Amino acid sequence: MNFDFSEEQNILKSSARKFLEKECPSALVRALEEDEKGYSPDLWRRMASMGWLGAVFPEEFGGTAGNIVDLCLLQEEMGRVLLPSPFLPTVVLAGRTILHAGNKDQKHEFLTGITRGDLILTLAILEAEGRPIPSQIRLNATYEKGDYILNGVKYFVPYAHVADFIVCVARTETGMKDQEGITLFMMNAKSPGIKIESLKTITGEKLCQIRFDGVRIPESGILGEPNHGWTILHEVLSVAAIAECGWMIGSARWVLERVVEYAKERIQFGVPIGSFQAIQHKCADMLVDVDSASFITYYAAWLASENDPSKTLVASEAKAWCGDMNIRVAQEGIQIMGGIGFTLEHDMQLYYRRARASETVFGDGHYHREKAAALLGL
Amino acid sequence: MDFKFSPEENAFRDEVREFLEDVLTPEFQESLGGRTWSKEFTMEMGKKGWLSLAWPEEYGGQARTHMEQLIFNEEMARYNAPIEWHRRASQQHGFAIILFGTEEQKKKFIPKIASGEMSIANCMSEPEAGSDLANVQTRAVQDGGDYILNGQKRWTSGAHYSDYGWLLAKTSTGESNHKSLSLFLLDLHSPGVEIRPVPDLRSVAGANFEHTNEIFLTDVRVPSLYLIGGANRGWYVNATLMDFERSGIETVVRNEFYINGLIDKLREIKEKEGRSERLTLLKHKVVQLKIESDISRLLSYRIAWMQSQGQVPNYQTSIAKLFKTELARRVAAVGMEIFGYFSQILSSLGPDRGLDQRPSLTAMDISELYLSVPSATIAQGTSEIHRNIIAQRGLGLPRIR
Numbered sequence: 001m002n003f004d005f006s007e008e009q010n011i012l013k014s015s016a017r018k019f020l021e022k023e024c025p026s027a028l029v030r031a032l033e034e035d036e037k038g039y040s041p042d043l044w045r046r047m048a049s050m051g052w053l054g055a056v057f058p059e060e061f062g063g064t065a066g067n068i069v070d071l072c073l074l075q076e077e078m079g080r081v082l083l084p085s086p087f088l089p090t091v092v093l094a095g096r097t098i099l100h101a102g103n104k105d106q107k108h109e110f111l112t113g114i115t116r117g118d119l120i121l122t123l124a125i126l127e128a129e130g131r132p133i134p135s136q137i138r139l140n141a142t143y144e145k146g147d148y149i150l151n152g153v154k155y156f157v158p159y160a161h162v163a164d165f166i167v168c169v170a171r172t173e174t175g176m177k178d179q180e181g182i183t184l185f186m187m188n189a190k191s192p193g194i195k196i197e198s199l200k201t202i203t204g205e206k207l208c209q210i211r212f213d214g215v216r217i218p219e220s221g222i223l224g225e226p227n228h229g230w231t232i233l234h235e236v237l238s239v240a241a242i243a244e245c246g247w248m249i250g251s252a253r254w255v256l257e258r259v260v261e262y263a264k265e266r267i268q269f270g271v272p273i274g275s276f277q278a279i280q281h282k283c284a285d286m287l288v289d290v291d292s293a294s295f296i297t298y299y300a301a302w303l304a305s306e307n308d309p310s311k312t313l314v315a316s317e318a319k320a321w322c323g324d325m326n327i328r329v330a331q332e333g334i335q336i337m338g339g340i341g342f343t344l345e346h347d348m349q350l351y352y353r354r355a356r357a358s359e360t361v362f363g364d365g366h367y368h369r370e371k372a373a374a375l376l377g378l
Numbered sequence: 379m380d381f382k383f384s385p386e387e388n389a390f391r392d393e394v395r396e397f398l399e400d401v402l403t404p405e406f407q408e409s410l411g412g413r414t415w416s417k418e419f420t421m422e423m424g425k426k427g428w429l430s431l432a433w434p435e436e437y438g439g440q441a442r443t444h445m446e447q448l449i450f451n452e453e454m455a456r457y458n459a460p461i462e463w464h465r466r467a468s469q470q471h472g473f474a475i476i477l478f479g480t481e482e483q484k485k486k487f488i489p490k491i492a493s494g495e496m497s498i499a500n501c502m503s504e505p506e507a508g509s510d511l512a513n514v515q516t517r518a519v520q521d522g523g524d525y526i527l528n529g530q531k532r533w534t535s536g537a538h539y540s541d542y543g544w545l546l547a548k549t550s551t552g553e554s555n556h557k558s559l560s561l562f563l564l565d566l567h568s569p570g571v572e573i574r575p576v577p578d579l580r581s582v583a584g585a586n587f588e589h590t591n592e593i594f595l596t597d598v599r600v601p602s603l604y605l606i607g608g609a610n611r612g613w614y615v616n617a618t619l620m621d622f623e624r625s626g627i628e629t630v631v632r633n634e635f636y637i638n639g640l641i642d643k644l645r646e647i648k649e650k651e652g653r654s655e656r657l658t659l660l661k662h663k664v665v666q667l668k669i670e671s672d673i674s675r676l677l678s679y680r681i682a683w684m685q686s687q688g689q690v691p692n693y694q695t696s697i698a699k700l701f702k703t704e705l706a707r708r709v710a711a712v713g714m715e716i717f718g719y720f721s722q723i724l725s726s727l728g729p730d731r732g733l734d735q736r737p738s739l740t741a742m743d744i745s746e747l748y749l750s751v752p753s754a755t756i757a758q759g760t761s762e763i764h765r766n767i768i769a770q771r772g773l774g775l776p777r778i779r
Contacts (some may be wrong), residue, residue, distance in 0.1 A: 056776075
């Protein structure tokens, strides 16, 4: 039993911390929220040279062959500074889909492009109901003389407006079980018939709506086997959920550090407010929350890395817990800071708003508790 | 990061299980009638050297690792073994005597603790010294080579069956509380010692259930041989008892037993009644308990792991204790929702033991849990005290004045 990270992992963590402390101040986060692209191409190239974009890819594609624990560590540092970047859609969503479903040529072309920092990718899965379940995949792909014609709408696609390639989840066969008949299509984002619109949200994330109007994709654009895309996607989403947990731990830790700092400095009634039991107890609850989240997440990440039979159950446990935890911590973060915490000037609001996104993405608490229940035979 | 046990650790787990399955027969469990202590069971453990499992080898111990101690405690809890006769002496007081006792004291007490003959109750708290334990008022005044004790102790678990009490008394005045207390091993059969049971909610479930006691001390003569660790060093001796396994895995195992039982119960309901709104609501609550239970296990494992690395857990122990005991309350609440009206029932015979052998969780188990659970967040440091510790020692927030 070992609750510590390896030496390499500790180095990864501390170098990421140093890098991001310098390269991603909150001023950048705020600027990129206003910015149309929503990420810094220069920073993206530097993340590539740090090896981050190949974190979970084999060395043959320029990757560092890390595991899910390494991924979580990186995500934790990124979440700590709320790094606005297409890392998750490119590497964790599209990248891992290609890793598991792509043929030799597809893997070589796209994964090498990703690790070099040359390509931005995203995954279009959610539709009108906003839930990542097979029955909600209705965008259809009809076969016609060697091509597939895609028609439908996808929502909440991260960074689609700057993506070079989009992996689209479509239904190719009906009349089967919901999770059968789903196919993964890879396409150039500029393909005729694709119309991308940015969505404005409270969280500051760059999310898009994509209209597919008679988009023609050749058979060679399919990732993996036709009609069997859900099996791959299911695993990709489960790992993405764990990765999001890593992000949430980082954010929550930042919030806790700020409020403890504040509680020690802020004087009211002649003493630091951190000497009042109510404030101490809130802070204590926040530390318990963050510690708990950290353990269940790294346990889930380890199980995924070991391909343990209980990995899917624990991934859902972690996501359900962390989503709630992160919002609780962000809310108490504002509460302890009082009026200042509520202003836009203070950074706490950035974490509060982003917490909302993290709770929902890749399945919210309700979705994951439902999933866990099913896995427990309920 | 690695959450597996080693092959050696797993082999030890198997060895402990084999012993427990051998000794804790259904007949034996029945003979206990709900008691959590059994001198007979303890002496079987003593024969295997397991009462000194954590002690250094030169004291007849097995010097087992912290992870092995964790596994050992986990299996004891899983089989609901009656460990209360020896638990305190073996895991805490024996250690203190080894660390701080004189040669004469070690010779006199260590073999008897190791064999299981000697049972020791905790005589710390008093009416005026609960959370503020240093406010102990019991006086111990020197008289020749003895001390004369006067005072009152409360919440003393095990005093009704133990031979000795591990007692904090005031041996000097004028100093701060922490510097004026001494530790005594009190022979509970001494003249002047009066023990009265304090029935609590658990007693509603049956006479054999755990309860605490009040101890009244009137001019009790204690030879100075029984003062452990030196005069006025009592607080520090007690505070340094950190090296035994402190994961608190027992409550984690207990919570898991109930939660797994609730999951089974819902599966039963699903099979009998099919899907329903009620089932959907309940299953979400039970899943949340399962998540928290998995977290609780990791928080406790972390403690043993820290100790195995030579680290001294501090606020981390408070986190583990706080989390698992507040979880226990939620377990009771959800259990009551699931069993409904029936979770008030008590059998007139009291509970039978051997949780692992029982086919399914019963309404009566929940009734008993409801009774016992309020003490979980009070004993061994209230939740409020633990939050203070987490905030002050874990986050460096200023001590409250």
